[in-house]
Amino acid sequence: MRVRPHVLLLPALLVFAACSKPADVPPADTQTPSPATTPAPAVTASVAAPAVPATVAAPVATAVPANTEFDPASVPVSTATLPPFPFFKTPEGLTSIFADKEKNASFDREHMIAGGKIVAIEGKVFREGFKLDNPEGRSYSDIEFQRNYENAITALGGVKVSTVQYTDEVNQAFGSRDVVDKHYHGACAGVDCQNDTYLIRQNNKETWIQVSTGAIPLHGYVTVLERQAMTSALSFLSAGDMKKALDADGHVALHINFDTDKATLRPDAGSVIDEIGKLLQSDPSLKLSIEGHTDSTGSADHNRSLSGERAASVRSALVAKGIAADRLSTKGFGPDKPVADNGSESGRAKNRRVELVKMP
Known part of the structure; x- marks a missing residue:
């Protein structure tokens, strides 16, 4: 499978916090408060844990049944203290393959999988990518990379919502492989890759996260998207x-x-x-x-x-x-x-x- 030349994101603050929960902090004011779900300031360095070995058992997350129409409201509201968007710090020992200007988009679209279908989600996006097979530094297996993010996302109250992969059948049902690729930022959208989508709901916000591994040499990508409408730069006609x-x-x-x-x-x-x-x-x-x-x-x-x-x-x-x-x-x-x-x-x-x- 080909490696995508760029795309995927993840700025600063939570390095694979698989074994640690975010520190308690005083509540912050929000426009749409929800009980026990107030966002917190950046996670401190003491919270960031080293990468979890691949032998650690995966946390249990409620999966969405296949072949059903996905409803984001079916995912329980998180009561965790969330760090600022986009939540995650660069994994230990890895170096981003993206320039800073490639990581962030104030508004864009991403293709992810919810239930058994590809969905197009729009909003604020952060993308990050890493070479995992790294002879000059810390290397990760695909399982270890995926498991670290799964543990960290689950600790934040996120739920895995994808039940299928980007197979030819799934791609064609959406429009074709080329159509999927237009707004997909992962290692590859094919059978030799692993793509898992997660959703965190809190304070009337949806944060979608897709973790992807695959290709030769092995790469890992993460996309974090806060769902929101675009603020138009155009005035409407009278x-x-x-x-x-x-x-x-x-x-x-x-x-x-x-x-x-x-x-x-x-x-x-x-x-x-x-x-x-x-x-x-x-x-x-x-x-x-x-x-x-x-x-x-x-x-x-x-x-x-x-x-x-x-x-x-x-x-x-x-x-x-x-x-x-x-x-x-x-x-x-x-x-x-x-x-x-x-x-x-x-x-x-x-x-x-x-x-x-x-x-x-």
Whole structure:
């Protein structure tokens, strides 16, 4: 299997704390406190334990049954004291193969496995990678590397949620090996590699962790992702702006936030819906086709269905505001009508859109 040239992450503070629990610290203020789950400051050096030998028994974690639709809420909320994101310190004796600029992304997508399926998770990401077969220093077996992270994650209240590996069958069900690789940062997504996904839930946050080993020479990778919506760098169009675009071009593209891989409108989509409502209220004769579009990640058929459902969600929100349903129609084109190159994240972001098209 080929070694991925870069990707995976993990900054600072918890070196394989398999045998040690995080030190107790005074509670910190949070915006969404949960009982006994207050995040803590960085784990001190005294907490970081040396690598656990591969002979240490693996901790027991609740696995998600295969062939079931995974629900993050099925994972118990952690009551452990969590160190700051991304939790982990460089394992003893290893040196990162990534430059600092390759490790962190304020917002990106990662493919991981939940239950028996590949899922696309978006949010803040840290990636790290190491050469484990190291003739000039400390070497790790794949089992020892995986076990250290499993022990540390379990100590933080995390649960292993993957029940399958990246086999050809699993990859094809998602879209293909190439599609998986676009947002995968591990040793390899194949049968000769080990990829385990974990989830930690606390303070209304989900932290997803994927640990990967494999390839020749042996490498180990870790991806830590705090699930969150992207903070848009673009201001939304006002009703007046939309009218100008419709009058000039007959259509206008809007970027409306939905939950990942769902048709559920996020709370911050409300301002855009309000402006569309104002547009329609200002011109009672205006009729619109609401058309959903996606990037090329994942199955094209799934994306066509998803984009149609998202368009329907926008329509329903407008009808709830008093707009007559017969003034609005919906379509879902999925990845079929890109406006930018799907080879870059900026291009994919432009392709994920909802368009309003003026109807006669």
